[in-house]
Amino acid sequence: MPKRKAKHSGWTYGKRQKIPINLVDKEENYSEEDQISQLPDVILISILSLLGIRDAARTCVLSKRWIYVWKQITCLNFDDIDALSKPQKKRRQRVKTTSSYNWVNQVLQLHHGPSLDEFKIRSSSLNCSPSSSEIDNWIEFAMWRRVQGLEIDLEAGRRSRFSSPSYIFPDKPFRSPFGISCIKSLKHLSLSFVNITGELVEHFLSYCELLEHLCISCSDQLVKLKVAGSSLRLKFLQISECTSLGLVEIWAPNLVSFIYKGMLGYWDSIRLRHAPLLVNVSLAESTRSIIGPFLSVKSCIPQLVTLNMHMNLNSRGGVWLPEFPEFTCLKDLSLSVIATDRLSLLALTKLIERSPFLHRFTLKLRWVRDSCQRNMQKVNKCPHQCLKVVKFSGFVGSIIDTELATYFTENAVALETFIIDLKKVVVEESTPLSEFVTTQKKMRATRKRALQIGEKLPPGAELIVV
Numbered sequence: 001m002p003k004r005k006a007k008h009s010g011w012t013y014g015k016r017q018k019i020p021i022n023l024v025d026k027e028e029n030y031s032e033e034d035q036i037s038q039l040p041d042v043i044l045i046s047i048l049s050l051l052g053i054r055d056a057a058r059t060c061v062l063s064k065r066w067i068y069v070w071k072q073i074t075c076l077n078f079d080d081i082d083a084l085s086k087p088q089k090k091r092r093q094r095v096k097t098t099s100s101y102n103w104v105n106q107v108l109q110l111h112h113g114p115s116l117d118e119f120k121i122r123s124s125s126l127n128c129s130p131s132s133s134e135i136d137n138w139i140e141f142a143m144w145r146r147v148q149g150l151e152i153d154l155e156a157g158r159r160s161r162f163s164s165p166s167y168i169f170p171d172k173p174f175r176s177p178f179g180i181s182c183i184k185s186l187k188h189l190s191l192s193f194v195n196i197t198g199e200l201v202e203h204f205l206s207y208c209e210l211l212e213h214l215c216i217s218c219s220d221q222l223v224k225l226k227v228a229g230s231s232l233r234l235k236f237l238q239i240s241e242c243t244s245l246g247l248v249e250i251w252a253p254n255l256v257s258f259i260y261k262g263m264l265g266y267w268d269s270i271r272l273r274h275a276p277l278l279v280n281v282s283l284a285e286s287t288r289s290i291i292g293p294f295l296s297v298k299s300c301i302p303q304l305v306t307l308n309m310h311m312n313l314n315s316r317g318g319v320w321l322p323e324f325p326e327f328t329c330l331k332d333l334s335l336s337v338i339a340t341d342r343l344s345l346l347a348l349t350k351l352i353e354r355s356p357f358l359h360r361f362t363l364k365l366r367w368v369r370d371s372c373q374r375n376m377q378k379v380n381k382c383p384h385q386c387l388k389v390v391k392f393s394g395f396v397g398s399i400i401d402t403e404l405a406t407y408f409t410e411n412a413v414a415l416e417t418f419i420i421d422l423k424k425v426v427v428e429e430s431t432p433l434s435e436f437v438t439t440q441k442k443m444r445a446t447r448k449r450a451l452q453i454g455e456k457l458p459p460g461a462e463l464i465v466v
Contacts, residue, residue, distance in 0.1 A: 041069060049075040049117070053107060072113040076142075077120040078104055101134050108141050115185075116142055118149040136170045143174065148210075149188035155218060164220050164243075169196040180207050190215040198225040205229065212236065220244055227252055228273070241286075250275060260293060261310075262286065270296035279303060279329070284310035284336075294324070301325045306332040311348075327355040334362040341367070345404040353382045361387060361408075365394030365401060387412045391419040396442075397449030409456040418457060419464045420450045 048056040048070050056070045100123060119142035121135070135152070142150055154167060169191060173179050186208040196219050205211065205227060215238040216222060222242040227234065228251035238259040239248055245263070251273040257280040262269055270293055272278075278300050283293040290311050297304075302325050327333075333355060335348060345363075352358060390408050395401050408415065422443065447465060454463030 041072070044069050045072050045074065045113075049073040052079075053077065057107075068112070071110050073111075074113060074115065074117040075119075076107065076111065076116060077118060078107075079120060079122050101131075104138060105134075108138065114145065116145045116147040118151075118188075119147045120149075120151040120153075122151075122153040124154075132167055135167060136173075139170060140173050143179070143182045143186075146182060146185040148185055149213075150186065151188070151190040152194050153190070153192040155193035165193045165195050165218060167194055168221070169194050169200065171197075171200055174200075174203070183208050184210070186211055188213040191219065192217040193219075195219050195221040197221050198223060202226055205232065205234070209233065214238070215240075217241055225249070245269070247271065249273065253277070256280060258282070258297075260284070262293060268292065268296065272296055272299065275300060276303075279305040281306070282308035298324055302328050304330050306330070306334075308334040308336075310336040310338075312338045324354065327351075327358070329357065330355040331357060331359040332362075333358055333360070334364070336364040336366070338366050338368055339400065341398055341400055343400070345400055346407060348404070349382070349407060352384070352387075356384075357386045358384065359386055360389040360391075362391045363393065363404070365392070365396075367394070367396065382411055384412045385414055388414055388416045389419070390415065390417070391421065393421040395420045395422060395446065395450060397446040402449060402453070405453050406456065409453060409458070412461075413458055415458055415461045417462050417464060418453070419466070420453070421466050422446055422450065423466060 044066075048059060053073075053076065056073055059070050060067045104121075119138075121138060139150070139152070152169075154165065174183055183204060184207060186204070187210045189204060189208070189211065190213070192215070196216065201214075201216065201222070202225070205214075206229070209231065210233060212233050213236040214227075214234060215236075216225075217238065217240040219242045221244065222239075223244045224247045225239065225245065226249045227237060228249060230253060232252050233254055234252050235254055235256045237250070237252070237255060237257070239245065240259065240261040241263055243263045247269060248260070249271045250258070252275055255275045255278050258275070258278060259282040260270060261284040263286050278297075281297055281300070281304055283290060283297070285293055290309055294309070304327060307327070307330060333351065335351070337345070337348070339345060348363075352361060387408075390412060392401065392405060395405070405418075405420075408418065450465045451463070454465075457463060
């Protein structure tokens with residue numbers, strides 16, 4: 001009995017008809033393949049360098065030619081060694097680390113490129129003494145290939161904020177004439193949770209004539225650093241959380257951005273001698289008041305365009321700011337504040353009033369408990385003709401932050417957007433502030449207070465609550 005055909009002509013019961021999958025004419029397909037094969041290796045290498053290492057390596061199955069192309073990529077970014085090595089879940093940390101070594105070593109052995117644009121190591125399992133010799137070899141490999149950007153980030157393996165790095169950046173390989181010739185191509189150097197001495201950093205600054213970006217973070221061996229030289233090309237400098245650092249001296253004619261997060265709280269830890277192009281500054285001090293670092297950049301205040309400061313507005317840190325010049329060029333001011341329900345945030349308006357051309361103001365609040373008496377302040381009306389965007393993160397709708405928000409609704413006459421972020425409320429775990437507990441009921445009350453602020457905005461201004 002013949003099979004019964006389905007209504008759709010392309011199907012029969014019991015058997016499926018074959019449908020051709022090659023809908024492109026053979027001649028046209030050949031033409032496309034020929035165009036790709038005609039691309040020079042330089043272009044193919046540039047394209048593969050934009051991919052991850054695993055994705056670039058997979059192209060070796062395309063043809064014999066591609067087997068050698070991926071081995072010459074100019075960017076080796078081991079952005080997460082622990083994920084790339086793919087160890088079994090139940091293996092011990094030592095086996096996991098060994099697998100990480102093997103993965104990186106295998107890639108470096110296969111690499112045949114004469115130079116590197118970028119070399120990055122980021123891992124949470126390599127911050128231990130057995131790893132030191134391996135990391136040394138990887139750094140030397142990158143340097144011998146005249147790497148332009150070197151980044152070593154082992155901070156993911158940091159167990160707590162008080163943990164100390166165990167890996168020490170190698171010194172001897174870069175002291176020889178050959179080593180010095182290899183580091184001359186370096187433009188970007190970033191070390192996080194890596195110990196390095198100030199003397200070695202100054203050595204790199206002296207011989208790396210092209211160096212424009214320098215970042216040192218979480219180094220216990222950095223005690224004193226001098227960033228100075230009339231021929232320095234350095235444009236970006238970041239020094240963060242170096243627990244032993246007592247002094248940073250800067251004389252950099254091309255410096256544009258400076259980020260500093262101190263740990264010891266020395267009053268004169270920064271000595272800014274000369275930085276005529278400095279326009280972007282970020283300051284933070286973990287143990288004491290921000291006044292010391294703030295005074296250190298006082299001479300550059302009239303030229304700053306963006307300023308980011310971390311401030312502690314509790315009874316111990318105080319809210320006092322010294323006299324300072326007017327921020328005649330400041331357009332973007334961002335303050336990360338450790339606040340209490342006792343001290344008024346209106347003390348911050350001094351910075352705002354001294355910034356006549358301020359365009360954007362961002363406030364990030366972190367709440368802590370303070371036993372001091374409630375301190376309320378009053379400020380005079382001061383219209384801001386240029387302020388267009390105000391953003392509050394950590395808004396809880398208390399008297400303190402509502403008071404500051406009201407200040408902007410009354411004085412920012414050109415305001416266009418007021419953003420209130422209710423999602424990023426940070427309260428210290430030891431803070432028994434029932435007022436700031438983010439329950440559903442409190443969140444509804446906070447949102448209601450935020451919407452009430454919108455009713456007071458100047459005509460044409462928009463309130464965004466997220």
